[in-house]
Amino acid sequence: MQVFELLGRRADCSAERLRYAEEFGGAVAAFQSRAFEAARAAFAGLFALRPDDSAAARYLGACDELLQAPPSEHWQGAIELEDK
Secondary structure, X not given: OXXXXXXXXXXXXXXXXXXXXXXXXXXXXXXXXXXXXXXXXXHHHHHHHOOOOHHXXXXXXXXXXXXXXXXXXXXXXXXXXOOO
16 A cells, blocks of 8 residues: 655645655665665665654664564565554
8 A cells, every 4th residue: 555645736845845755755665675774774864854754763663673573575565553
């Protein structure tokens, strides 16, 4: 399942906000392709830029967990959300 965040009208979004969204998408793509070290580095950089980004924090934690205990071959690139 894909999740989208509404950023606003493209013309109204700052270049920084669009760049952040693009980098976040790249980090998610790395995560979903099992490149957990690369994904972790990307999410750590994003979290450093925005420490209030709960999604980056959640993915960062998931990277740490999956680096310690890699998922099965049937893993589909998703993380389980236990709360909102």
